[in-house]
Amino acid sequence: MAQKRGERRRRAAGSGSSAAKVDKPERGFAARWMRRLLVWGTALALLGAIALGTSVYFAAQNLPSYSAMMSSQNGQTIVVRARDGSEIVSLGPSYGQWLYDDEIPTVMKDAIISVEDRRYRSHFGVDVLGLGRAIYNSLTGGGRIRATSTITQQLARNVFLNSNRSMDRKAREMVLAMALEWKFSKEQILELYLNKVYFGGGAYGIDSASRNFYSHSARDLSLEEAAIIAGLVKAPSRYSPTADADAAVSRGNVVLGQMRKYGALSPSDSTRIEPGVVNIKPDGGSNSVRYFTDWALPQLDILLNTDSFEPIEVWTTIDPDMQAAAVQSLRANTPSGTQGALVSIEDDGAILALVGGTNYVESNYNRATDAVRQPGSSWKLFVYLAALEAGYRPDSTVKDVQVTIGDWSPRNSGGGYAGEMDLRSAFAYSKNTVAAQLGNEVGFGTVASMARRFGITTPISEYPSMVLGSSETRVIEMVRAFAGISAGGYSVEPYGITKVTGTNGRVLYERETPRRYQLVPDYVAAGMTDLLQAGVSIGTGRAAQIGRPVAGKTGTTSSNKDGWFVGFSSGVTTGVWMGRDDAKAVPGLQGGRAPAQAFSQFMRVAVKDRPIREFDTDTGLPEWQIEPDDEYLYNDSEDYYFIDEDGNLIEPVGPDRGGRNPLDPDAEPRSGGEGRSRPAPSQPEGPPAASDDFLERAIGGELPADQPPQRRRPAPAAPPPPAPSTGDGQRRPQPAQLP
Structure with a gap:
């Protein structure tokens, strides 16, 4: 018994030894793959960094000069004129004076950085921390990635790209932002941004916005005014002071809160914007003609086959007096x-x-x-x-x-x-x-x-x-x-x-x-x-x-x-x-x-200056459209041929011609008008033949020359109505129009 127990222990020990030998290679396999992934990941990251650096380098080399970027326009100025030539509205970008870095009030710089890009002074064009946080929030909270554009990225988008929401556009935006940071200083980028960003109402740049909303230069902006302008970038139409003053004030207070939070203002600063404190310039954009221009001007993309930003004048059909009425x-x-x-x-x-x-x-x-x-x-x-x-x-x-x-x-x-x-x-x-x-x-x-x-x-x-x-x-x-x-x-x-x-x-x-x-x-x-x-x-x-x-x-x-x-x-x-x-x-x-x-x-x-116009309410058909009635057809057979019930042509020999009326074979012959009656044939051998002209047109050829010509009868103005029934199941002979 003891011997058997020893054998079982040896077998168990051998089994454990075998299992240990199997586990060891498995751990080695996993470790090898982890090492491979780390090596390949590092290599790919290095290649990606090299590719990104190369892209940024070449993008920086191809960027226009600072002076060229200063003079570039973001849109087209359009003057809309009424039918009498008077100007009814001027649309498109409105540019104020260019303000250099040392002319821009510090409160304006602090306000825009606090609300749009608080790490502007430290990043290289792309806010990696902000991007990572946005990605994390998107993965954990659902929804798309948002709020990841830095001031430099916004400048790149406004100057070089469109606003399409696509990964390709976002990648190019990042490359161009890093290229801008490579080529220009932070002060130059912020100066370009504040002179080019869109603030609503057609205003590009802080000077244009200040003049549009406050009627003075941006050099004289107060803290409250700067906060309201900075708040417009997120949604220019929603927070426009001239469209919704309360919304603009509320957004301006959010900007002031951001300035206190990130150190641009002292935490003890209790400045708040109150409705009515900031003087807003009356908005001329309330003119209802904008409904018309919103409908008409997009048609210019079809009417004008050009990509030019040349200023244009659009002459329209609008009557100013009627529009006001x-x-x-x-x-x-x-x-x-x-x-x-x-x-x-x-x-x-x-x-x-x-x-x-x-x-x-x-x-x-x-x-x-x-x-x-x-x-x-x-x-x-x-x-x-x-x-x-x-x-x-x-x-x-x-x-x-x-x-x-x-x-x-x-x-x-x-x-x-x-x-x-x-x-x-x-x-x-x-x-x-x-x-x-x-x-x-x-x-x-x-x-x-x-x-x-x-x-x-x-x-x-x-x-x-x-x-x-x-x-x-x-x-x-x-x-x-x-x-x-x-x-x-x-x-x-x-x-x-x-x-x-x-x-x-x-x-x-x-x-x-x-x-x-x-x-x-x-x-x-x-x-x-x-x-x-x-x-x-x-x-x-x-x-x-x-x-x-x-x-x-x-x-x-x-x-x-x-x-x-x-x-x-x-x-x-x-x-x-x-x-x-x-x-x-x-x-x-x-x-x-x-x-x-x-x-x-x-x-x-x-219509006060227009002549009075009486309406045409005559519903009668023109004479050429009126179909002749039966009485007309029966009593004026001169201009028609007739067919019998078998479809054979019958030459008219009605009462006006002294013969029997083919429309009423039982009627007695009557004499017609002067010179128009003739005796009926005593022994008709069949219906009279059609005219030569008719047969020539029907068969598409010419008849022998020895055939005596017959008179051509003109066709009626319109096809006649169907022939009436005789009441016995037979159809009366019908007038047939010449082809």
Whole structure:
């Protein structure tokens, strides 16, 4: 037994010895890989450092000189002129005097360093500690890396790069920042930065910002003023003193707190900025014409094929008096707590006035060109256009009765039904049930196509309720559509820029009149004008009357969220929208009230110097478009050939020619007028042959010369209607038009 126990112990010991021999090589394997990773990591870091150093060196060698960087511009100066040539606004960069390092107040330097780059004096262009902290916070807290740009990086971005948020741009920004630190001193970099950074309102550099906001040079900046200017760099538009003084003061106090925290101010300094203490220069940028320039000037990227920063002058279509009248009409009529927008254009598309809100400083969101809202009953323009094109006339009879289309049962505004009425009255009183029936009859897709034909680019629903304006659209597009009716059914393309000139008056762009297309026939446009005129004279838009012919349509959406009026007079088309940005209901808001009143107030000014234009409401077809009726065809067979039930041609031998009328074979022959009767053949062998001219054209060749020529009969102006049935299942001979 003892011997067996000894053997087991030896086996166990041997097993342990074997395990130890196996573990030792494993530990050696891991150690070797750790050493390899350390060596390769060091080598890669060394190569990366060499590559980075090389990139920085070559970037520094290629940087422009200090004087060249001083003279470089960050943008383009643009002077915008009205249609009469007067200057309405000057945009683009505004540069004050260049302040050298020893001219810049110390409080300005301390303020900008404290809030933008507190380690500016110690880093080499990139704040490694700040970058590491930002990366750590991003990894632990989620979200993207932020707040990692030093003053030098910001200068590199502003002068050499764009603001795209990409890793490639960030890497180049870092390389250029280190190159700037390599080539220039800290004082030179800070001087460049403070003279070039953007502070909002078109102001580049602290001197321009000081003059814009405080009306004096930056040499005289106080501590409080410097703190407010330094606070603008983070968000120039949000903290602009002229746009939001309270926000600017609050941000300035944050800057003062940073200055105390990092030693630029004594911790015991209790300086605070109080509202009203800092004198802010009144802002001229509140001019509502900025809504127009915000829409028009981006088009220069397409109109001008150049990358030059040459100062330019842009000549526009804006009428200053009309623009002022538009602002006044909105302010006087827009309900409290709501916004308004107005667009007015001529029949050729020239924009005369454009206002995208009640106050540009409070909100520069352009509700005239960017906002999409439901147009309500003003959308019925397209429903009735489709109906008129399908054959309806203003006097056509329709029925205002309860109707259900699928599972949708529209109701009128008043809840009642008027029964039988003409189309004009149905439109004037904005009968929803009639619009629904018309849309269902012509097809909701047809209505959508009509809207697109007239320039609506937003998505259009083809559900039945679309006839009441459930699809959202823009104010400028609705005005464009109504202007197409004012222009007689022709296309209208809104435009605001007529010419662009550079230095010395050199013309860089001049608008050419585009080709115009007929969107609907003349009589359809005339019929629509008839309906629109009734909408103002007797219908829901009576408040839009201006003492001369005017046509238009109201629009009110459910729960009074939107109110519209769009109309035209004397070649000017204007649209007004009112509502809340959050699309909440506005008690009492209806298109026939405040919007129509604003329209009337504006249009009285807009057309006062224009001749009165009577509307063309003649819906009769031109004579050449009118198809001849049966009586005309039967009684004037001189100009027609006829075919029998088998399709064979029959030469006319009607009563005016003394023979039997092929349209009524049972009738007795009658004599016609003088010199036009002839005896009927006693034994006809078949229908008379067609004329030689007809046969030649039919077979594409010539007949033998011995054939006697026959008289050619002219073709009618339009194809005849189908022949009536005889009642016995046979078709009467039909008149056939010559090819």
